[in-house]
Amino acid sequence: MWGKRFLIPQVVKTIRLTWSHRRHFYTMQLKTKEFQSLFTDGLNALAEIFQKHRFELRIAGGAVRDLLSGKQPEDVDFATTATPEEMKHMFQAAGIRMINNKGEKHGTITARLHNQNFEVTTLRVDVQTDGRHAEVEFTTDWQKDAERRDLTINSMFLGLDGTLYDYFQGYEDLQNRKVRFVGNSALRIQEDYLRILRYFRFYGRVAAEPGQHDTGTLEAIRDNGRGLGGISGERIWVELKKMLVGNHAAHLLELIYELELAQYIGLPADVSMEEMKQVYQRTEGSSPKPMTVLSPVLRGPEDVEKLDLRLKISREEKTLGLFLVKHRRDLVKGQDENDGLKTFTDFIIDSREPDAQSKVLELLKYQGERKLLAELSRWSIPRFPVSGHDLRRLGITSGKEIGTTLQELRDVWKKSHYRLGKEELLSTISKS
Numbered sequence: 290m291w292g293k294r295f296l297i298p299q300v301v302k303t304i305r306l307t308w309s310h311r312r313h314f315y316t317m318q319l320k321t322k323e324f325q326s327l328f329t330d331g332l333n334a335l336a337e338i339f340q341k342h343r344f345e346l347r348i349a350g351g352a353v354r355d356l357l358s359g360k361q362p363e364d365v366d367f368a369t370t371a372t373p374e375e376m377k378h379m380f381q382a383a384g385i386r387m388i389n390n391k392g393e394k395h396g397t398i399t400a401r402l403h404n405q406n407f408e409v410t411t412l413r414v415d416v417q418t419d420g421r422h423a424e425v426e427f428t429t430d431w432q433k434d435a436e437r438r439d440l441t442i443n444s445m446f447l448g449l450d451g452t453l454y455d456y457f458q459g460y461e462d463l464q465n466r467k468v469r470f471v472g473n474s475a476l477r478i479q480e481d482y483l484r485i486l487r488y489f490r491f492y493g494r495v496a497a498e499p500g501q502h503d504t505g506t507l508e509a510i511r512d513n514g515r516g517l518g519g520i521s522g523e524r525i526w527v528e529l530k531k532m533l534v535g536n537h538a539a540h541l542l543e544l545i546y547e548l549e550l551a552q553y554i555g556l557p558a559d560v561s562m563e564e565m566k567q568v569y570q571r572t573e574g575s576s577p578k579p580m581t582v583l584s585p586v587l588r589g590p591e592d593v594e595k596l597d598l599r600l601k602i603s604r605e606e607k608t609l610g611l612f613l614v615k616h617r618r619d620l621v622k623g624q625d626e627n628d629g630l631k632t633f634t635d636f637i638i639d640s641r642e643p644d645a646q647s648k649v650l651e652l653l654k655y656q657g658e659r660k661l662l663a664e665l666s667r668w669s670i671p672r673f674p675v676s677g678h679d680l681r682r683l684g685i686t687s688g689k690e691i692g693t694t695l696q697e698l699r700d701v702w703k704k705s706h707y708r709l710g711k712e713e714l715l716s717t718i719s720k721s
């Protein structure tokens with residue numbers, strides 16, 4: 290019925306295949322406007338330094354995936370054969386500033402050129418030491434670095450001359466809209482259990498239809514679901530949110546339940562999927578917030594509290610969740626055919642909730658009230674025109690009386706659809 294939430298990016302067709310199958314990877318030339326636009330003064334200067342010192346420098350991972358999908362990458366990570374020490378010497382010799390050396394242990398140096406930061410990471414292999422901590426070992430072998438990455442579509446490198454280095458058929462998978470782990474799924478997941486949720490998120494980003502998973506992949510996820518229990522709530526929530534506002538979110542959330550992952554990520558067990566699927570359909574195309582899409586599986590305030598305890602959601606997300614579970618059934622379109630919005634605007638005007646209007650907008654998305662949603666988006670809270678000061682001027686002195694009169698006037702004003710002005714409202718008292 291509805292189109293896709295987001296257009297799934299078409300894989301770029303302008304790639305020129307220059308030659309194929311050199312050993313077990315092939316190289317291609319990518320020259321798109323998104324790629325060209327990366328070549329700022331900063332990047333050109335960076336490339337020159339690596340060239341001068343004869344170290345290779347390539348774009349790595351997510352940015353390559355995005356470029357091949359015709360999408361402008363948000364952040365671009367670089368990979369190199371130079372070690373962090375070698376980079377430091379190189380940058381120091383060229384008088385280039387390096388910032389926050391936090392990543393250095395894992396091989397990342399951040400250099401600042403022409404007011405732009407560049408994160409460059411040494412090729413590495415993750416070596417497991419005690420099964421919990423990964424120790425890194427630097428390498429100059431590009432394939433080894435590709436092997437430790439999560440998904441084939443995230444395992445490619447792009448040379449600055451536009452050559453694509455693809456060791457695991459990532460480009461083919463992207464064209465076929467397949468999401469696959471690199472090599473053995475279970476091993477990749479055990480290296481970082483968050484990858485289970487990354488798999489779902491990228492499935493939403495890449496796959497054309499719900500339900501086209503390799504059975505082996507789903508088995509590996511099911512077998513390793515418990516590992517999510519050891520992943521920090523913040524990291525889980527970041528991934529889960531991206532999944533919820535992407536394509537196929539209802540299908541993916543259902544899979545989370547089918548694969549028995551819910552308990553490890555703060556979601557209530559045994560909930561009905563029906564309401565969730567309906568809400569997903571209703572919110573299609575209305576840019577719902579992640580919490581709005583998730584809330585149908587939250588049965589009441591306790592479920593929101595539990596979710597917060599596990600995932601450390603923001604205050605704003607939590608209050609929205611509480612608001613939706615509280616009002617999804619009792620705050621509904623009124624009888625007045627000519628002003629269906631009235632129940633909602635009255636609620637907003639009387640509400641002490643911060644951001645009441647934006648919460649009600651999410652409620653209307655949840656309820657699928659598209660017409661009212663459009664109307665409320667254009668509406669702005671009218672100001673009640675009478676103040677205590679006005680009443681004192683009319684000779685009302687008792688604080689209590691001022692309070693009750695103001696309340697009565699507010700009711701008259703609301704009944705008038707907020708149309709009556711100050712004089713009209715004040716004239717209703719003198720008559721009574």
Ligand SMILES: Nc1ccn([C@@H]2O[C@H](COP(=O)(O)OP(=O)(O)OP(=O)(O)O)[C@@H](O)[C@H]2O)c(=O)n1
Nearest residue numbers: 350351352437438439440443444481483484487
């Ligand atoms: N758990 C993870 C996280 C990241 N990566 C690798 O590191 C790259 C960069 O990670 P990140 O920036 O977190 O994700 P992106 O894939 O770039 O996605 P996004 O567009 O959301 O940044 C990924 O492409 C992937 O190769 C990985 O293998 N396993």
Ligand SMILES: [Mg+2]
Nearest residue numbers: 351352364365
């Ligand atoms: Mg990234």
